[in-house]
Amino acid sequence: xxIKKPTDIRSSEITDKKLYFNSREFIQxxxxxxxxxxxxxxxxxxxxxxxxxxxxxxxxxxxxxSPLSADERTNKWEEITTYNNYYExxxxxxxxxxxxxxxxxxxxxxxxxxxxNNKAAxxxxxxxxxxxxxxxxxxxxxxxxxxxxxxxxxxxxADFIKKCDPTSKAKFVEFTTLYDPKQMPGVRSPVLxxxxxxxLRMDEAMHPLTILTVGLYGEVLPNQDGAPLRLAxxxxxxxxxxxxxxxxxxxxxxxxxxxxxxxxxxxxxxxNVNPTVDHPRWSQATERRIGExxxxxxxxxxxxxxxxxxxxxxxxxxxxx
Amino acid sequence: xxxxxxxxxxxxxxxxxxxxLGPVSWLVWAALTGxxxxxPLSDLTNETGVWTLRFLxxxxxxxxxxxxxxxxxxxxxxxxxxxxxxFYGTLHFLTYVIADRFAGLDFPNGIVxxxxxxxxxxxxxxxxxxxxFITVGFTAWTTMVPLAxxxxxxxxxxxxxxxxxxxxxxxxATPCIGVLHYWWLVKADVRRPxxxxxxxxxxxxxxxxxxxRVAVVPARA
Numbered sequence: 082x083x084i085k086k087p088t089d090i091r092s093s094e095i096t097d098k099k100l101y102f103n104s105r106e107f108i109q110x111x112x113x114x115x116x117x118x119x120x121x122x123x124x125x126x127x128x129x130x131x132x133x134x135x136x137x138x139x140x141x142x143x144x145x146x147s148p149l150s151a152d153e154r155t156n157k158w159e160e161i162t163t164y165n166n167y168y169e170x171x172x173x174x175x176x177x178x179x180x181x182x183x184x185x186x187x188x189x190x191x192x193x194x195x196x197x198n199n200k201a202a203x204x205x206x207x208x209x210x211x212x213x214x215x216x217x218x219x220x221x222x223x224x225x226x227x228x229x230x231x232x233x234x235x236x237x238x239a240d241f242i243k244k245c246d247p248t249s250k251a252k253f254v255e256f257t258t259l260y261d262p263k264q265m266p267g268v269r270s271p272v273l274x275x276x277x278x279x280x281l282r283m284d285e286a287m288h289p290l291t292i293l294t295v296g297l298y299g300e301v302l303p304n305q306d307g308a309p310l311r312l313a314x315x316x317x318x319x320x321x322x323x324x325x326x327x328x329x330x331x332x333x334x335x336x337x338x339x340x341x342x343x344x345x346x347x348x349x350x351x352x353n354v355n356p357t358v359d360h361p362r363w364s365q366a367t368e369r370r371i372g373e374x375x376x377x378x379x380x381x382x383x384x385x386x387x388x389x390x391x392x393x394x395x396x397x398x399x400x401x402x
Numbered sequence: 403x404x405x406x407x408x409x410x411x412x413x414x415x416x417x418x419x420x421x422x423l424g425p426v427s428w429l430v431w432a433a434l435t436g437x438x439x440x441x442p443l444s445d446l447t448n449e450t451g452v453w454t455l456r457f458l459x460x461x462x463x464x465x466x467x468x469x470x471x472x473x474x475x476x477x478x479x480x481x482x483x484x485x486x487x488x489f490y491g492t493l494h495f496l497t498y499v500i501a502d503r504f505a506g507l508d509f510p511n512g513i514v515x516x517x518x519x520x521x522x523x524x525x526x527x528x529x530x531x532x533x534x535f536i537t538v539g540f541t542a543w544t545t546m547v548p549l550a551x552x553x554x555x556x557x558x559x560x561x562x563x564x565x566x567x568x569x570x571x572x573x574x575a576t577p578c579i580g581v582l583h584y585w586w587l588v589k590a591d592v593r594r595p596x597x598x599x600x601x602x603x604x605x606x607x608x609x610x611x612x613x614x615r616v617a618v619v620p621a622r623a
Binding site for chain 2: 132156157159160163164168172174175225227270272273343344362363364366367369371372374375376
C-alpha cells in the first residue's frame with residue numbers, strides 16, 4: 082500500500098479539526114478501540130499454551146545420597162519443569178518451560194564481592210572442582226500455597242562461602258540473578274525491579290541444609306529451574322531460592338530482596354514457611370502438593386524445625402515474616 | 403443487513419449457545435486427559451474466573467454494537483451471554499469451594515458426614531469474611547444472582563419493564579467488582595487485569611457518553 086505524505090498541513094488546521102470531530106466518530110473510535118482490545122484479550126489468552134518438559138541433560142557423576150533428604154515420593158520431572166515461577170521468563174507458570182529453552186547456562190561466571198578476602202570472578206567449573214555433589218530431596222513450598230518434593234543435586238553453600246573467606250563484617254549474603262534482556266524476555270517488562278535479588282543471614286547461609294543447586298534428578302539443572310546455579314533453602318518459601326546466580330556479595334546490612342521491595346507488607350526478608358502467619362491475601366495453613374487433590378497441613382519451617390528453629394529463637398516471627 | 407427472524411432463532415442462537423459451552427467443554431476435556439498444568443485445580447479456578455469476565459464484557463458490548471451497527475436483533479443474545487457469565491461465575495465459585503475450601507478441610511468423621519457440611523460452610527464463610535479479595539469476588543457473584551433470577555419473560559412481566567431495567571443496572575457493577583477481584587489476586591503482573599479494566603471502562607463510558615448526549619439533545623420522535 083502506498084502511503085502518501087500529507088502535504089503542508091498547518092498546525093492551526095490540525096487544532097481546528099478537533100472541533101469538527103463529531104460525536105459519532107468519537108463513539109465509533111472509542112468503541113472500535115474497546116472492541117479491538119476485547120477481541121485481543123479474548124483471542125490471545127484462549128490459545129492453548131504448549132508447556133514442554135525440559136529435555137534431559139547431562140548426567141552428573143558421583144552424586145552421593147544425603148541423610149538430609151526427605152523420605153517422600155518425589156514429584157515428576159514433567160511437573161518440576163513445566164510449573165515454574167521464574168518471572169525472567171514470563172509470569173505464567175508454563176512460560177519458563179517454553180521461553181527458557183534457548184537460554185545459555187554455559188559458560189557461567191559468578192562474581193564474589195563485598196566483605197571477604199577472596200573477591201574474584203569464579204568460573205562455575207572452578208566452583209565445582211573437587212566439590213562432592215549430593216542429592217538432596219527437599220520439600221519445596223511456594224508462597225502461593227503449593228508444594229513439591231524435589232530431588233535437587235547440589236552442595237552446601239557453606240563450602241563455597243569458606244573458600245570466599247568472609248571478614249567479620251560479613252553479616253549477610255546477597256545474591257543476584259542474571260539480568261539479560263536478550264535471553265530473558267520477562268525482564269523486558271517492569272513486572273519486578275530487575276535484577277532479582279535475594280539474601281540470607283550469615284548463619285542461614287552457613288546452615289548445612291542450605292545448598293547451591295546444580296542438578297535435578299541426577300542431571301544438569303534444566304534452564305527453567307534456574308540453571309546453572311540456584312539456591313535451595315528448604316525451610317523458606319520458594320521465592321528465596323534465587324535462580325541463575327551471577328553475583329554473591331557479603332554485606333554488613335540486611336539486603337532488600339526483590340519481593341520485599343515489590344510489596345513489603347506481603348513478603349519479608351525471612352520468608353520462613355509458617356502456617357500460623359498468613360499472607361495478607363491468602364492462608365498459609367494448608368498447601369496443595371502438586372499431583373494431589375486434598376490439601377496438606379503446612380508444617381512449621383516446612384518440616385525442618387528440628388534443624389532450623391534455633392536460628393530464630395526469641396524472634397517475633399509474626400513481625401519477621 | 404436483514405437476517406430473517408427464523409435464522410436468528412433457530413440457527414444463530416443455537417450456534418452462540420454451543421460456542422458458549424466451548425470453554426467449559428474444553429476445560430473438562432483437558433482436565434480429564436491431563437492437558438492442563440501440573441496444578442489443574444488452580445487452572446480450573448483461574449480459567450472459569452477469566453471466562454466470567456469475558457462473558458460480562460461480551461454482554462456489555464451488545465448494546466454498543468447494536469447502536470453502532472443498527473442491527474437490532476443482536477439484543478436477543480444479551481440474556482444468553484449474561485446467563486453464561488453467571489454460569490461461569492458459578493462454576494468459578496464452586497471450583498473455589500471444592501478445590502480451595504473442601505480440599506483443605508479436616509474430616510474427623512470421614513468425608514461423608516454432617517460435620518463435613520458444617521465445616522465446609524464455616525470454612526467458606528470465614529474465608530469470605532476474612533480475605534478482602536474473596537469478599538470482593540463473592541460480592542461480584544452475588545450481584546449476578548438477582549439478574550439471573552429475573553431473566554425470564556415471566557419475571558420481566560411481573561416486575562414491569564421500568565423496574566426490571568432498574569434492577570438490571572446492577573450488571574454495570576459486576577464487571578467492575580470482578581476486575582478489582584482479579585487485580586487483587588495477582589502477585590505482581592497486573593497487565594491482564596489492566597486490559598480488562600480498560601475494556602470494561604470503555605464499555606461503560608459509551609453508555610455514560612450516550613446518556614449525557616440523550617439528556618442534552620431532546621429526543622426526536
